Ligand SMILES: Cc1cc2nc3c(=O)[nH]c(=O)nc-3n(C[C@H](O)[C@H](O)[C@H](O)COP(=O)(O)OP(=O)(O)OC[C@H]3O[C@@H](n4cnc5c(N)ncnc54)[C@H](O)[C@@H]3O)c2cc1C
């Protein structure tokens with residue numbers, strides 16, 4: 049389990065990016081759910097934590113593909129592959145994430161460890 | 168409603184077909200497209216696809232395994248719309264209960280010599296493949312055009328090793344789109360070795376011993392192995408002219424995509440929706456506008472309440488030039504002030520916020536996606552700002 053932040057530091061409607069080999073985005077929806085997915089869009093190197101959160105979907109900040117925060121599924125191209133979802137636990141008012149063991153669907157030209165390295 | 172015909176098999180047409188199905192329409196759905204291809208994405212055509220780092224399969228706009236139950240009529244053009252019937256160039260005639268006009272734009276070609284060998288336009292995947300082939304041979308490339316496509320092609324051609332000159336009619340590339348901050352784009356071109364010629368007026372392109380010469384109004388002559396015309400586009404609506412549908416700079420629509428004919432909506436680059444924020448019809452050539460309009464137009468056709476958010480979002484577009492990510496949202500033309508809030512123009516990384524009466528009406532970001540989005544989200548309520556009503560009359 050990775051500790052992310054105190055729940056109070058993540059207001060509803062906001063997201064936080066957790067750095068790592070493969071960065072994670074943790075969202076607090078307007079409905080009060082806390083959900084985690086891979087932060088990097090599967091189309092190109094964009095951070096989904098910077099995206100447009102609406103309900104339990106986040107729209108990629110660059111080209112507007114939408115990812116479902118519960119399932120990781122993408123609605124329509126240009127992104128074509130889903131993102132991984134990760135389990136979130138809240139303990140003692142702190143947000144923790146358990147990483148998925150699946151392979152991430154990183155975009156072309158991005159590998160684990162190199163995310164966010166492009167300009 | 169038993170039969171909906173969509174004319175134009177690209178982003179806007181496909182997105183509307185998708186919305187119709189999502190909203191429960193289960194009748195016949197015919198999509199007519201002049202190009203022989205299934206819908207594909209155009210933005211990469213001046214960027215990574217032109218460079219050759221992605222291929223045709225990456226461009227497809229249909230999701231894997233997506234089945235919309237569409238009767239595709241590709242390689243077929245709609246010639247006219249007469250008495251409630253669409254006439255196709257294969258001789259067939261179609262009645263409809265609903266018609267979606269999504270025919271996009273065509274590049275302008277009003278330059279003498281536009282049809283010479285070695286002169287390229289860029290709208291379709293076939294155009295992009297031909298241009299890629301040409302750029303791979305290197306040499307001198309002259310790009311004509313002060314818009315996004317001109318700057319993107321110049322940047323890609325340069326990265327492919329060509330010697331590139333970009334001709335713009337204003338004082339900087341993208342002057343019209345970015346105003347005072349367009350200088351950031353000039354700097355990018357400069358740093359990457361693209362020569363920018365400002366206030367250039369092309370009088371013609373002429374062949375010269377196996378290559379080309381671009382003639383300018385001030386008598387300058389620029390030799391070129393190839394020329395790319397990025398001189399803007401016009402809505403592809405000639406096929407509708409004279410058949411009783413109201414046209415202007417695009418098919419004129421109300422704020423929900425409805426046209427002057429019953430049962431007919433228009434979406435995407437060919438349409439000019441009435442924009443309450445501007446108080447006039449406004450045609451946009453932005454990828455996300457087509458996406459935002461689709462569910463609204465589908466709802467209009469099927470008859471029902473428009474979804475609350477979609478088309479009311481401020482227009483948004485992006486561009487990639489020499490590896491820099493440029494993002495613009497809102498209506499910069501409404502602003503009375505503009506300030507750089509984060510970063511600096513000189514460093515090529517900044518966010519500039521455009522305000523009218525203190526309200527943010529537009530935002531420009533270069534290599535600052537996070538801060539850009541935080542401002543972009545605040546632009547949502549523009550039409551609600553009372554001081555903006557009739558602002559550009
Ligand atoms: C090179 C390039 C780069 C771009 N980059 C960006 C970018 O970075 N960001 C951005 O926001 N936008 C960008 N755009 C704009 C974006 O691609 C358009 O906004 C989008 O394609 C509009 O979709 P559309 O479906 O309305 O029109 P189009 O994509 O133009 O599709 C219209 C289709 O209708 C067909 N058609 C026309 N007339 C007829 C007829 N009579 N009968 C049958 N079919 C017909 C055409 O053949 C075409 O396939 C770019 C465009 C180009 C060309």
Ligand code: FES
Nearest residue numbers: 089091092108111
């Ligand atoms: S980078 Fe996310 S949709 Fe393109």
